[in-house]
Amino acid sequence: MHVVASATPKNPIFFMRVYVDNLAVYFTYTSAIDTQIFAAPGQHTIEVMAEDKQGYISTTILTVNVTSQAAQTTISGIQNMPGWQSCAADFAAGSGRDGQVCASGNPNPPTSTMTEGQSSPAMDGKSAKFTMSGPNGYSNELYFNAIAGGNNVSHFTYDLYFYIDNPSAPQALEFDLNQTFGGYRWVWGSECNFKGDTPPAWDIWDDEAGLWRQTNVPCNAFPANTWIHLIWQFERVGNQVHYISLQVGDQTYNVDTYYNNQTDWTLEEIDAAFQMDLQQPPISYNVWLDQVNLTAW
Structure with missing residues (x-):
C-alpha cells in the first residue's frame, strides 16, 4: 500500500514513523512520508506518528483494508x-x-x-x-x-x-x-x-x-x-x-x-x-x- 503523510509542527521535526498493527515499519528524520508499505491482505491499523525536537508528539490512526497484494x-x-x-x-x-x-x-x-x-x-x-x-x-x-x-x-x-x-x-x-x-x-x-x-x-x-x-x-x-x-x-x-x-x-x-x-x-x-x-x-x-x-x- 502507498502511504503519504506530512507533519507541520511549530518546532523543528525530529522524526516520523509508520506503524502497521503496532509494529514499527518505516522511519524518517524528515517531515514527509511518501512510500510503499508492504502489508498482507486483510484489515490493518495504520498509525503515523510525528515528534518534534521539543518532544511534542502527534499521531493519526486509520483502519485500512488491503484487498490484495501482487505475487511480486x-x-x-x-x-x-x-x-x-x-x-x-x-x-x-x-x-x-x-x-x-x-x-x-x-x-x-x-x-x-x-x-x-x-x-x-x-x-x-x-x-x-x-x-x-x-x-x-x-x-x-x-x-x-x-x-x-x-x-x-x-x-x-x-x-x-x-x-x-x-x-x-x-x-x-x-x-x-x-x-x-x-x-x-x-x-x-x-x-x-x-x-x-x-x-x-x-x-x-x-x-x-x-x-x-x-x-x-x-x-x-x-x-x-x-x-x-x-x-x-x-x-x-x-x-x-x-x-x-x-x-x-x-x-x-x-x-x-x-x-x-x-x-x-x-x-x-x-x-x-x-x-x-x-x-x-x-x-x-x-x-x-x-x-x-x-x-x-
Missing part, C-alpha cells in the same frame, strides 16, 4: 527516486544520526556527488552519476535511499546496471540492501573488493560480527565505459539473512550463505544503497547506475 512487487528506477542521502565515514551533524559510523574508512571525507537524470551514458536516458575523488585516500561515500517499509516481504531481487569510467581506481564498490522492522535489522551487504582481497573477490557482510567475509566469487576487473549487469538474490529467513546468488554480466555464482541479523535496531525501512571507496593514493573515478530495480515478495 517491483520498485523501478530507484536511481532517480527522491530521498537519496549520503554520508562519509560518519553521519554529519544535523542528519539525525550525528557522529554515528556510516561508510567507515578515513574520517577525512572524499569529494563526492550524485546527480540524477543523466541522459548519457544511460540505458534509458535516466541514469544517475556518482563522482568520487580525493584528497583523502581510503575514504568512502555511502549513498542510500529508504524506498519502502514493511515485514510482509522476505525475498528480494536487487537488479541494476552500473558503468565505470576508470575501473582501476576504486578500492571497492559496494551494493547493499537493508530491511528493518520491530527492532531488528537484516543487512545484505556486498562489495567487489578490488584492492583488499588477493586475488580480488566479492565480499559479503556479516552484520552480527560486524565483518566482511570473503566469498569464492571472483571480482574480475570490469571493462571501462561499459554497462555491467548485476543481480543479487536475497532472502530473510527467521533471524538470518541468506545470500542466495550473485549474477555479474552473464555469469551466475551460487553464494548460499547465512548470517544472523542485528538486534536492537530502529530506523525502520527497506533501503537500497551504493558505496564508493577510494584507494591510497586516491584516484578519481565516476560510476553511473541505471535501471536500479528491487523486486520483493
